[in-house]
Structures are given as C-alpha cells and as structure tokens.
Amino acid sequence: MGGGAWSTDVYDAAANYRASTGASAFDYSDRMRGAGRAMKAHPELDPFGVGKRESRDSAEHPTSLAISVLFDVTGSMGSVPKELQAKLPSLFGLLLRKGYVEHPQIMFGAIGDATCDRVPLQVGQFESDNRMDEQLGNIILEGGGGGQVMESYELAMYFMARHTALDCVEKRGKKGYLFVIGDEKPYRKVDAGQVRDLLGDQLRAAIPTREIIEELERTYNVFFIIPAGTAHAQDHEVLATWRELLGERVIELDDLGLACETIALTIGILEDSIDLDEGLDDLRDVGAGAAVAPVGKALARMRPGGPDRREITPGPSGQPPAQRGGTGIARL
Numbered sequence: 001m002g003g004g005a006w007s008t009d010v011y012d013a014a015a016n017y018r019a020s021t022g023a024s025a026f027d028y029s030d031r032m033r034g035a036g037r038a039m040k041a042h043p044e045l046d047p048f049g050v051g052k053r054e055s056r057d058s059a060e061h062p063t064s065l066a067i068s069v070l071f072d073v074t075g076s077m078g079s080v081p082k083e084l085q086a087k088l089p090s091l092f093g094l095l096l097r098k099g100y101v102e103h104p105q106i107m108f109g110a111i112g113d114a115t116c117d118r119v120p121l122q123v124g125q126f127e128s129d130n131r132m133d134e135q136l137g138n139i140i141l142e143g144g145g146g147g148q149v150m151e152s153y154e155l156a157m158y159f160m161a162r163h164t165a166l167d168c169v170e171k172r173g174k175k176g177y178l179f180v181i182g183d184e185k186p187y188r189k190v191d192a193g194q195v196r197d198l199l200g201d202q203l204r205a206a207i208p209t210r211e212i213i214e215e216l217e218r219t220y221n222v223f224f225i226i227p228a229g230t231a232h233a234q235d236h237e238v239l240a241t242w243r244e245l246l247g248e249r250v251i252e253l254d255d256l257g258l259a260c261e262t263i264a265l266t267i268g269i270l271e272d273s274i275d276l277d278e279g280l281d282d283l284r285d286v287g288a289g290a291a292v293a294p295v296g297k298a299l300a301r302m303r304p305g306g307p308d309r310r311e312i313t314p315g316p317s318g319q320p321p322a323q324r325g326g327t328g329i330a331r332l
Contacts, residue, residue: 003058003060003061003128003129004060004127004128004129004130004131005060005128005129006092006096006128006129006130006132007129007130008089008092008093010130011088011089011130011133012089014130014133025082025085025136025137026081026082026085026136026137026139026141027137028042028137028138028139028140029139029140029141032140037118039118039119039140039142040118040119041119041121041122041140042122042138042139042140044124044125044135044138045109045110045122045123045124045135045138045139046122047121047122047123047159047163047198047199048198048199048200049199049200050123050159050163050199051163052163052164052165053107053123053124053125053126053163053164053165054126054164054165054166055105055107055126055164055165055166055167055168055176056165056167057167057171060128061103061105061128062103063102063103063168063172064103064104064105064126064128064166064167064168065101065102065103065104065105065168065174065176065177065271066105066107066126066164066166066168066169066176066177066220067101067104067105067106067107067176067177067179067263067267068106068107068108068109068126068160068164068176068177068178068179068220069084069106069107069108069109069178069179069181069263070108070109070110070111070123070156070160070178070179070180070181071084071108071109071110071111071180071181071182072110072111072112072151072153072181072182072183072184073110073111073112073139073140073141073142073143074111074112074113074117074142074143074144074151074184075143075144075230075231076183076229076230076231077181077182077183077227077230077231078141078143079256080181080227080256080259081108081110081136081139081141083256083257083259084108084136084259084260085133085136085137087257087259087260087261088132088133088136088260090260090261090264090286090288091106091260091263091264092104093286094260094261094264094265094268094282094286095264095267095268098268098273098274098282098285098286099273100264100267100268100271100273100274101267101268101271101273103128104128105126105127105128106126106127106128106132107123107124107125107126107127107132107164108124108132108135108136108139109121109122109123109124109139109156110122110139110140110141111151111152111153111155111156111180111182112142112144112151112152113144113150113151113152114152114155114191114194114198115152116144117142117144118142118144119140119142120152120155120194120198121152121155121156121159121198121199122139122140123156123159123163124136124138124139149184149185149232149235149237149238150184150185150186150187151182151184151185151186152186152187152194153180153182153184153185153186153187154186154187154188154189154190154209154212155187155190155191155194155195155198156180157180157186157190157209157212157213157216157222158190158195158199158207158212159199160178160216160220161212161215161216161218161219162201162215163199164219166219169219175217175219175220175221176219176220176221177220177221177223177263177266177267177270178216178220178221178222178223179223179224179225179263180222180223180224180225181224181225181227181259182224182225182226183226183227183230183231183232183233183235183238184232184235184238185237185238185241185242186209186241186245187209188208188209189206189207189208189209190203190206190207190208190209190212191206192204192205192206209245210245213245213246221249221270222246222249223246223249223250223251223266224242224245224246224249224250224251225250225251225253225259225262226238226239226242226250226251226252226253227253227255227256227259228252228253228254228255228256229256233252239252251298254294255291255294258291258294258295261283261288261291261295262295262298262299265279265282265283265295265299266299268282269299276296276299276300279295279299280292280295280296283295
C-alpha cells in the first residue's frame, strides 16, 4: 500500500458531498450501530489473519516513512477520530507543504477493550493519498470499554510489532513513528487467547506488556498522548503507568484539537527538517497561531541530536536495536 498523493481538493470535495447528502464522515460506524451482535470491523480494517501491513517504497515514493496513529474509541475518547478526520488537511499541510517529510505513509487504527468490546481492534493500511480519509471513515466508534481504567493498548502494540513491515527500517535503518492516543492503562500482558481469537496468531504464553513495547521500539518511535477532558485524563496512576513504560514520550494534551499539530511538529523536529522556532512559525503561517504557545511549551526541550533520533545503526540481525526515548516532552 502507499501509492498516490494526498489532495486537499479531493478531501474538500468529499466533505462537501457528504454535507449535501447528509451523510456522516463515519457512515460505516453509523450503519453498524444497529447491528447488535452482527457488528464487525470493516473488511479493510479487520486485523484477523493479516500477514503484514506494509509501508513500502515505490517509484512514486522512493523514501517512504511510516507514521501510525492509533486511538482509543471507548467512552469519552469517541471524539478523537472525528477531531483527526477534521484536521487531516492541517497534518498534511505541515508534513508535506512545509517539507517535514517528503514521502509520509500514514496508517490509522482504533483501540477498544478486548475483554468486552465487539470490535476491540481496527487497523488500516499505510496510505499516501486520500484513502486514509476513507479508512478513518470506516472505523467503528463503538464507545464501549469495561470500566476498569484499562483498554487493550498492548494488543494493538503487539499487532504493530509483529504485523507491520516498513521499508524505512528494512532499507534505511530508520524507525517509523507510532502515536497512541488514549486515557487509560494497558493490561499487564498480551493475552494469548485474545491474540488467537482476534488476530489468528498462536502464542505459547502471554507476553508482558513491557516486553512487547521493547520489541515495538525496535521499529517505531512510540509516543502516548493523553488528551484533557476525557474520563481519566487526570488519573495520576494512568500517567505514572505510561511514564514507567515510555519515559518522557508521554504527552499530556490540554487541547485535543492540537493533536495533529503536535504530531506533525514532533516528526518535523526529529527528522531534522525544522527546529522548534521554525515549526512554531509554520503554525502561524497555516493559521494555527493559537497553538503556538502550548505546542512551543510542550516541545521546548526537544533538541536535534538527542536520544530520540530515528537514524539508528542496524543490529547484527539487520534490525535496529530498541532505543528508550528521552526527548523530555513537557505538558501541553
């Protein structure tokens, strides 16, 4: 996957068509709401039996960079995909038109609770064009969750660690990016039964969440974003758990509407495409002046050449070694 090119004109035309017909940007989710037990993930986002979601180079995109954004869709987190869908032009405006990344390939996915939800994991494809908007629109906003301040983030991380293949890693020894947006803790282990039933893999035993994150970090720079205004945004235990797992790559976000800008500037700085001041100027230039102060505060301690650099030396097996983050990302 990953062919074609993003067009804001195509995005706007699709939005105008939906407005004229009264259709929602999440029409598939709307249709599934009345399906009861028949509710199921859209075929393009169903993770069962998937070999690899691939981010590959091509003549059109010779130096692809994999970027994944997975978000919790339980309870009060249900507005996240709507915010992301509305901000897609802003994300691409910064990544492409401002030159942060020449050939981004973006995947979206949704996370629920595998102990009780009917559709606890949905994972799209890596795309370079407007098909990513279509895949966002095919995500089911189930709004479930089990009420125990835990969701199946670890299951999603297992999928990303073992069911994605990235040319940026395999050919150039550069990590991709994974941003997870949520407000609860992961379960302590990747459950072998859930992996079998939901993904089709056979595990001999459960995998501790810390171990799957260490495996995941061999191919991705992993960030966890906790947005304000959700049910558990102020839960100190949630924050402490993620800090223990990811260190300073946990971002407390006071305005969910700034997620795309924060993601774009984080990538731009780590790619050495911009420094912080240039990134803040870009926000002003694209009409996001209100984001300058909070995003500037959040990213003030990120410095080129720090321990979060993606350019890494492949290990003996040809795979890059895991690197623990240390950007010192502050609170938004």
